[in-house]
Amino acid sequence: MQSDAESNLEASDFDAARELAESLGKDADPRFQTQAAWSKQFLDHLETRRADQLSRVSSLISEAIRHEAAYDYASAITTLNQIPKPLFDATVPNQAESPSNVLRRVELKHEECRTLEKSIRQAIASKQLNELLVKVDRFLELRPDRKDVQKLRLQLVDRQAKRSEMFKEAFAAAQVAMQACDYDSVLTHLGRIDRSYLKAPMRRLAEDARSKRDRRNSLQKSIEERLRIKNYAGLLDQVQQLLELSPYNTAMTELRDQLIPREQQLREREENTIRQRDEAFTEARRLLSAGSASAALQLVNRDWATQLTEPQKQLEDELRTIIAAEAELARLYNFAKADGVIELREIAFLLPRSEEYLKLNPNHSGIRRLRDSLVAQVLCYPRHVVAQLPLRLIASLPATEILQLPLVTNSIGMVLKIIPPGTFTMGTTFQGAGETPPHQVTITQAFYLSVYAVTHEQYARVMEELSLHPNALTCPLECVSWEEAAGFCRTLSQLTAEKAAGRVYRLPTEAEWEYACRAGTTTNFSFGNAVNQLGDYAWYAENSGETMHPVGQKEPNPWGLYDMHGNAWEWCQDWYDQDYYRTSPTVDPQGPPQGAYRVCRGGSWTVDAWTCRSARRYGCVPSSRSRDLGFRVALVLPGQ
Numbered sequence: 001m002q003s004d005a006e007s008n009l010e011a012s013d014f015d016a017a018r019e020l021a022e023s024l025g026k027d028a029d030p031r032f033q034t035q036a037a038w039s040k041q042f043l044d045h046l047e048t049r050r051a052d053q054l055s056r057v058s059s060l061i062s063e064a065i066r067h068e069a070a071y072d073y074a075s076a077i078t079t080l081n082q083i084p085k086p087l088f089d090a091t092v093p094n095q096a097e098s099p100s101n102v103l104r105r106v107e108l109k110h111e112e113c114r115t116l117e118k119s120i121r122q123a124i125a126s127k128q129l130n131e132l133l134v135k136v137d138r139f140l141e142l143r144p145d146r147k148d149v150q151k152l153r154l155q156l157v158d159r160q161a162k163r164s165e166m167f168k169e170a171f172a173a174a175q176v177a178m179q180a181c182d183y184d185s186v187l188t189h190l191g192r193i194d195r196s197y198l199k200a201p202m203r204r205l206a207e208d209a210r211s212k213r214d215r216r217n218s219l220q221k222s223i224e225e226r227l228r229i230k231n232y233a234g235l236l237d238q239v240q241q242l243l244e245l246s247p248y249n250t251a252m253t254e255l256r257d258q259l260i261p262r263e264q265q266l267r268e269r270e271e272n273t274i275r276q277r278d279e280a281f282t283e284a285r286r287l288l289s290a291g292s293a294s295a296a297l298q299l300v301n302r303d304w305a306t307q308l309t310e311p312q313k314q315l316e317d318e319l320r321t322i323i324a325a326e327a328e329l330a331r332l333y334n335f336a337k338a339d340g341v342i343e344l345r346e347i348a349f350l351l352p353r354s355e356e357y358l359k360l361n362p363n364h365s366g367i368r369r370l371r372d373s374l375v376a377q378v379l380c381y382p383r384h385v386v387a388q389l390p391l392r393l394i395a396s397l398p399a400t401e402i403l404q405l406p407l408v409t410n411s412i413g414m415v416l417k418i419i420p421p422g423t424f425t426m427g428t429t430f431q432g433a434g435e436t437p438p439h440q441v442t443i444t445q446a447f448y449l450s451v452y453a454v455t456h457e458q459y460a461r462v463m464e465e466l467s468l469h470p471n472a473l474t475c476p477l478e479c480v481s482w483e484e485a486a487g488f489c490r491t492l493s494q495l496t497a498e499k500a501a502g503r504v505y506r507l508p509t510e511a512e513w514e515y516a517c518r519a520g521t522t523t524n525f526s527f528g529n530a531v532n533q534l535g536d537y538a539w540y541a542e543n544s545g546e547t548m549h550p551v552g553q554k555e556p557n558p559w560g561l562y563d564m565h566g567n568a569w570e571w572c573q574d575w576y577d578q579d580y581y582r583t584s585p586t587v588d589p590q591g592p593p594q595g596a597y598r599v600c601r602g603g604s605w606t607v608d609a610w611t612c613r614s615a616r617r618y619g620c621v622p623s624s625r626s627r628d629l630g631f632r633v634a635l636v637l638p639g640q
Helices: 002-010 014-025 030-069 073-081 099-126 130-140 147-179 183-191 202-228 235-245 248-290 293-300 310-336 344-358 365-379 456-463 484-493 498-501 511-520 531-538
Strands: 417-418 424-427 439-445 446-450 504-505 571-577 598-601 617-620 633-635
Touching: 002 014, 002 030, 002 498, 014 030, 030 073, 073 099, 073 617, 099 130, 099 183, 130 365, 130 456, 147 183, 183 202, 235 248, 235 598, 248 293, 248 310, 310 344, 310 365, 310 456, 365 498, 417 511, 424 511, 439 511, 446 511, 456 484, 484 498, 484 504, 511 598
Parallel strands: none
Antiparallel strands: 417 446, 424 439, 446 633, 504 633, 571 598, 598 617
């Protein structure tokens, strides 16, 4: 350990030497007293030697920094390499940096100088001078003492100034050429400018010139090809486009002057064709409004030299559809009368199709006469026979005739009245009950509505539920939720007899309910506005004796429907929205797509007279059951 400590001292590894010496001096064994004395003497010598070495290192660092300041990086490196390695990271008195930091910095500068000088020599040898000035400036930052490099820099600056002037002249010449629409010269001038010198305006000018040159060449080629095949349609437009790019092209100028009179003639001819086309379609619309679809199609069914507008295309398609429907109807009619007699089943087939055609062409006098003739033939049959016809056929009859048809009784004894299509004013101006605004609504499909609300007895027969006192069997079913009412309709539709008859039941829509309740009236009640007459038509709070009553004991409305006012509120199909009338469709409204409540109509035995009005509406939670809430059903076509 003593020998190692002395070796470390010679190598200037003072920390390792001290650690060994102190370890020997601390041993308490009496056999090592000699080493303890040596340790003290050695440590004193070590501190003296350390101070001398650090003083020398400080001097070497100062000398190296002086060499660095004189740009003599090699001498600085040589000086620093005299410092013992163990002291390279030592903290040296009077020095801001350690020897290793100074050496690292000087070596980097020295290496960068060597690399830059080599790169500069190679650039000069290969005449790659464009980026050389940057390298020279950096080299002179490291070695400003190099006179040869300073001279080189002056030469490069002079060269760059001359090239800059040359490039400016080339750019100016390119701009002049661009004004003269000489795109090839523009690109030639700009091609003389070194890529490293190209600025954004120069690049934009080159892109613009290249784009216009390519467009000019494309137009020139297209015009030459059109002239070769003598295709002059649209040629003038292409020539004018080319002259915008090359205004000094005398050949194109002469060609334009030749084409202008020809184009004027073509334009006049096209305008005349357009005028004839528009006049033909105007007359076709007049003929169609008069019912003459065939004559209208003859006017427009030709190959026009100009393209049709979108409304004209729609009119032509509409006319073709009408003519096809007319031909099909004529074929069916001729087939039906081939044996000299049109039977009721054939009328049932033809009448709805004639109605469908009249929706397309309502003023066709021949089809209207055919429809009226078929209706007249239907009305020749007894009404009980007509009542057995399909609902689609019955809907084609006049509303006055439909309303006179006998009632229909289904397999459970439920009595139903057919309601014709029609238009009515739904709602009122009364504020605060969701009845505003009053608006026109059209019911396009005929439907049956039960004359009476569904009774306890009818519900029990279908659902096989309820066990009530006999006196309640003919009263409206109450305490029934909307889901249960809808379920009754589905179950009733699935009964064997009802399926065989093609009958499909559902709750009426709110619009259907009010239309049937009003029965052609516009007053507050179906019998007028006199509240004192309500007792003849309805059970309500003033005359009900606080109880439900059997159905059909009061007067019916004008269409023969009972208890549309009072006795029991009635569920409707629709979701309830107090503001729905503001956006409601005018044709067959189905109510909002979703909601929290379902519509209830008609009033009940618990409410006052005003609440029993035809327009009165309110919403109720679908799962709720109330002692005055029931329903009646609608019978419709399958899928309606």
